[in-house]
Structures are given as structure tokens and as C-alpha cells.
Amino acid sequence: MLRTSLLISSSIARRLIIANTSTNIQTSSTIKSEKIPQIKVALCIQRYVHLSPEMNQLEKDYTNLVAQLETEHSYLSDHELRHKREIELAKQRQNSPTSTAAAVNIVETAVDLEDRLAKEFENFQLMSRETEDDKTNNLRSHNRKLDQNLLLIVQQKNSQSNKDEWIFPEKTYDGEPSLRATAEQIISTCGNLHVQISGNAPLAWYKNDADSSSKKIFFYKAEYLAGVVKQFATLKSSPYKDHAWIIHEDLPKYLSPSYYKAVKDMLFVF
Amino acid sequence: MNILSYSCSKLPLRNTFIRSFHITSINYGQPTKAKKKADPMTDKIREDRKRRRYEKVIDKLEKFKLQLKPIHEYESERRILKELDVRKRPSVELTPEETTHRLMLNRDWAKHKHRQHQQEITFISRALKSQESALEQLKIESEEIYEQALQVDLKLIPFIRRGPLYSLPNSNYDAPDGDYFDTTNYFTKGFGVNFMEHMKTMERQRWTDVRAERRAKKEEKVAEK
Numbered sequence: 001m002l003r004t005s006l007l008i009s010s011s012i013a014r015r016l017i018i019a020n021t022s023t024n025i026q027t028s029s030t031i032k033s034e035k036i037p038q039i040k041v042a043l044c045i046q047r048y049v050h051l052s053p054e055m056n057q058l059e060k061d062y063t064n065l066v067a068q069l070e071t072e073h074s075y076l077s078d079h080e081l082r083h084k085r086e087i088e089l090a091k092q093r094q095n096s097p098t099s100t101a102a103a104v105n106i107v108e109t110a111v112d113l114e115d116r117l118a119k120e121f122e123n124f125q126l127m128s129r130e131t132e133d134d135k136t137n138n139l140r141s142h143n144r145k146l147d148q149n150l151l152l153i154v155q156q157k158n159s160q161s162n163k164d165e166w167i168f169p170e171k172t173y174d175g176e177p178s179l180r181a182t183a184e185q186i187i188s189t190c191g192n193l194h195v196q197i198s199g200n201a202p203l204a205w206y207k208n209d210a211d212s213s214s215k216k217i218f219f220y221k222a223e224y225l226a227g228v229v230k231q232f233a234t235l236k237s238s239p240y241k242d243h244a245w246i247i248h249e250d251l252p253k254y255l256s257p258s259y260y261k262a263v264k265d266m267l268f269v270f
Numbered sequence: 271m272n273i274l275s276y277s278c279s280k281l282p283l284r285n286t287f288i289r290s291f292h293i294t295s296i297n298y299g300q301p302t303k304a305k306k307k308a309d310p311m312t313d314k315i316r317e318d319r320k321r322r323r324y325e326k327v328i329d330k331l332e333k334f335k336l337q338l339k340p341i342h343e344y345e346s347e348r349r350i351l352k353e354l355d356v357r358k359r360p361s362v363e364l365t366p367e368e369t370t371h372r373l374m375l376n377r378d379w380a381k382h383k384h385r386q387h388q389q390e391i392t393f394i395s396r397a398l399k400s401q402e403s404a405l406e407q408l409k410i411e412s413e414e415i416y417e418q419a420l421q422v423d424l425k426l427i428p429f430i431r432r433g434p435l436y437s438l439p440n441s442n443y444d445a446p447d448g449d450y451f452d453t454t455n456y457f458t459k460g461f462g463v464n465f466m467e468h469m470k471t472m473e474r475q476r477w478t479d480v481r482a483e484r485r486a487k488k489e490e491k492v493a494e495k
Contacts (some may be wrong), residue, residue, distance in 0.1 A: 037411040052434040064377045065372060075350075075357040146438070153483040178418035179408070199426065201419045203397070205404040216411065218404055265400035267391040 005200065040217045041182040041202075042170035044267070045152040047224040050128055053147040083110035112154055139244040140231070142224065148247045151191070151267070152224070153231065153254055154240040164241060166254040168263070170217055183220040188237065193227035206262035221266060330469055339457045 055063065055172050076084075086109050089165040092220035109118075133144040142150055153166050171186045173179065180200045187195050244254070248267065350357070365374075409416045 035412075037415070039411055049434045051438070052436055058378055058382055061375055065375055072359070072362050074359065074361055075354065081357065127440050129437055147434070173415075177414055178421075180418070180423075199423045200406060200421045201401060203399045205407045216407060218408060255343045265396040268397065 036175045037173060038215045039173045039187065040170050040215045041173055041179050042168040042217050042219045043183045043186040043197070044168045044219055044263070045187075045190070045193070045222050045224050046267075047142045047150040047152075049149055050129065050146040070199055078115075079110055086110055127138075140229075140233075142229070142245045145247055150245040150247060151247055151251065152229065152243065153251075155188075155242040155244075156240050165256060166244075167259065168219065169240070170205070172215065179218055180220070183222075187222075189230075190243075191228055191230040193229065194225045195222045195227075196225055197222040203266040204263055206259055208258070210258075219263060219266060327466070327469075342455070 086106065089104060089106070129146065131143050131146065133141040138144065142152075144150070152169070154169050155164050155166050158162055169186050169190050171182055171189070173182050176182050176185075178200065180197065180201060183197055186191050198221050203221050204219040206217045207220070208214040229243055230238065231243075232238045233242045246254060251264070251267075255263070405416065405419065408419055
């Protein structure tokens with residue numbers, strides 16, 4: 001059944017297949033009544049790259065070399081032949097002004113054409129790769145650093161040490177049918193977001209060994225598609241104090257070391 | 271009646287058979303053709319001839335199956351192939367510094383790409399390990415949620431990803447209008463009546479040429495002698 005779902009791409013077929021497989025999943029709202037496991041679920045929302053990153057020096061050099069080799073191994077193009085012929089015509093004209101070559105009237109030489117096209121290209125303007133939020137360094141906006149991945153982290157007041165610490169948004173597991181369902185509830189606490197969670201299985205786990213009463217946290221990864229994050233800093237009553245969209249390199253500055261160590265593998269960083 | 275009886279009694283006996291003048295009975299149809307007996311020999315010969323003719327035609331048509339459709343992008347333009355000697359680029363002489371620079375650049379690039387590939391492999395293996403350990407921990411906590419976590423998520427299929435662009439799209443950009451002209455080549459051979467006639471005439475022409483050649487050769491030999 002899984003193989004057929006890969007071949008059939010229409011949405012109707014997809015809905016039918018999902019309806020069939022959901023009979024496997026328990027439809028009861030709570031899993032069991034005796035013991036609800038004391039765990040937390042956290043969601044790492046990532047805004048993926050929108051613009052291609054700039055080439056570093058080695059890559060630029062190599063691209064230039066490859067382009068050079070290509071032209072060296074190639075034959076002359078129509079444009080270059082035309083250029084050659086026009087140079088010869090000009091020479092002949094200089095040597096004997098009354099020859100037949102002088103009678104040929106050239107409207108636009110190859111060089112003129114090149115200049116004209118270069119001017120047109122200069123007049124065309126690409127949109128800038130930096131947005132306003134880049135310039136103001138507005139950490140709360142997801143519209144900055146378009147050529148890198150951004151992660152959403154929130155600031156929470158840690159009751160134990162009475163210090164503010166940055167974490168991924170999390171929620172205690174409340175007896176829902178699966179951890180994925182808990183992760184989906186986290187989305188609504190963060191704002192009116194449209195997010196794609198990658199799969200049913202958690203990707204990492206963390207337990208604060210120093211704090212014995214803290215619970216195990218299971219992490220899910222999600223792709224940010226659209227929507228606005230709640231401005232926690234300005235809201236009066238909110239579970240979190242603040243939020244930020246940061247890049248991978250800045251993560252160790254915000255997260256605690258043991259937390260970062262547990263999480264970094266699933267985020268594809270060194 | 272009176273006239274007839276009178277003629278019979280008055281005139282002497284003659285051969286005037288009134289009954290011999292008559293019209294045929296009305297049939298409303300042609301007389302049926304004489305039925306030929308089914309001759310198995312001639313039938314077989316006729317069928318054999320037909321089969322041989324069809325097989326010949328099929329063999330000729332099979333020849334066209336071997337010809338592959340040309341791919342426009344793989345073929346060079348004939349016009350350019352004729353002008354290749356005109357289009358030769360003057361050969362470039364490389365200084366020794368340039369050659370060493372190119373060699374070093376190639377080596378650095380190879381190292382860089384190799385390192386990148388190793389990085390990607392380590393990323394993937396670390397992420398997988400992290401997921402496996404998370405699932406182990408989940409199993410310790412509760413079996414039922416573990417089972418739920420192992421389910422396949424069908425919403426991820428179909429998976430579409432649009433690549434990163436160099437710059438953002440300009441909302442004020444006025445794209446110039448244009449028309450689409452469909453210039454695809456459709457390769458169909460006409461296997462109609464004209465084609466068959468064409469094939470037949472070509473064959474006939476070929477055989478007349480062959481016969482003429484043979485005749486010419488014979489005459490040469492005779493002339494030599």
C-alpha cells in the first residue's frame with residue numbers, strides 16, 4: 001500500500017490512503033489512564049534558506065578557471081566570426097578607400113552590439129539580498145539572513161535557578177495519542193503559524209542531569225512556511241518572555257552547553 | 271376464335287406451329303453462375319503468393335524501426351560542421367606560472383569538495399544516531415507512544431522543494447509580453463498507399479539498374495574476346 005501511495009500523486013487518492021491507515025492509529029483521545037509518562041515535547045522551527053549563499057574565494061576562482069577552459073577548448077561562435085570579418089573589412093577600407101569593401105554599409109558592428117547589450121544589463125537592477133531587518137538587526141523578525149537557516153528560540157524564566165534561559169518552545173506531555181500531536185499544539189502557543197513537522201518520530205532528547213525534577217525533553221523539527229510569531233516581549237501574560245530567530249553559529253551563545261550538545265546533531269551543525 | 275378456326279379449315283396443312291412462338295417465362299433474375307469446384311492446389315498457391323508479398327513488405331518496413339529519432343540537442347548544426355576550419359580558435363600558450371596555478375587550483379578544489387562530502391555524510395549519520403537514541407529513550411518511557419512515533423507519516427509525500435534563488439523576486443517587475451511558438455519535430459513516417467507505391471518504384475528502379483550493369487559487364491567481356 002505504501003508503494004502505491006508513492007505512485008499515485010492526486011490528493012484524493014492521498015486522502016483515501018490516509019483514511020485507511022488511520023484505522024491503525026488509536027482514535028481514543030487519551031492513551032491510558034494509569035500512568036502518563038512525565039515527559040516534555042519541544043519543537044524546533046526552522047526557516048529554511050531563501051537565497052543561495054555567496055561563493056567563497058576558492059569557489060569563485062574555480063568557476064573562473066572552468067569558464068576559461070571552456071572558451072579555450074571551444075570553436076568560434078557566430079558573433080566572433082562576425083567581429084573578425086568586420087575587422088578585415090575595416091582594414092581593407094583603410095588600404096583602398098574605393099574598393100568594393102568600402103561600399104558595404106554596416107549598420108551596427110559586433111562591438112557596438114556588445115556595448116549596447118552591456119548598457120542594458122547595467123540598467124537592470126536586481127533586488128538587494130539584504131532586507132531591512134538585516135540592517136536594523138531585528139532579531140525578532142524571520143526576514144533577515146535570507147541565505148542562511150534561522151531557528152526560532154524562546155526565552156523562559158527558569159524557576160529553579162531564577163535566571164532567564166533560552167530554549168526551544170516546549171510543552172509537557174498531557175496524555176495525547178502521540179508525541180507528534182503535542183508538538184502540533186506547541187505551534188498554536190507560538191502564534192498563528194503554518195508549519196510542516198518532519199515525521200512522527202522525535203529527533204533528539206535531553207535531560208537536565210543537574211536538575212533532578214526536570215523531565216525528559218523530546219525534540220521535533222519543523223519547517224516554517226508562513227505566519228506570524230506572537231510578540232512575547234510585548235504581551236502582558238505569556239508563557240515566554242521573549243523570542244528570537246537566530247542562525248546556527250549564534251546558537252551556543254544562547255543555549256546552555258548541555259542542551260546545545262543534545263540538540264546540535266539533529267540541526268546539522270558541527 | 272372464329273378467325274383461327276377459319277384459317278385452320280380453309281388453308282392447307284402447313285408447318286405453322288403457333289406454339290413455337292412464345293416468350294420465355296418471367297424469371298426476375300439472371301441465370302445462376304456455374305459453380306466452380308474448390309481447387310485446393312490453386313488456393314494454396316494463391317495464399318502462398320500473398321503471404322510472400324506481405325512478408326517482403328514487412329521486412330522493408332522493419333528497416334525504419336532501426337532508425338532512431340534524432341535528438342536535436344545532440345546533433346551539431348550542419349552549417350557549423352562545414353565551417354569548422356574557419357572557426358578554429360588561435361591556440362593559447364600557457365606560461366609555466368599559469369600551468370602551476372591551474373594545477374594547484376584543481377588540487378584545492380578536489381580537497382574542498384572531498385571535505386564537503388565527508389561533512390554531509392557525518393551530518394546525516396549523526397542525525398540518524400541522535401534519532402535512534404531518542405527513540406530508545408521514548409521506548410523506556412512508554413511503549414504505546416513509541417509505537418505511535420514509529421508510524422510512517424504519509425503527509426510528507428509528495429515532497430516538493432524549490433531551490434534557493436540568487437535574489438528575491440521583484441514585485442514591481444513588468445515582464446515583457448511574448449508568444450509561444452511550438453517548434454517540436456514530430457517524426458512520423460507515412461505508411462499510407464503513397465509510401466508503398468514509392469517503395470515499389472524504388473525497388474523496380476534498383477533492379478533495372480542492376481540488370482543494366484550486368485548487361486554492360488557481359489558486353490564488355492564479349493568485346494574483350
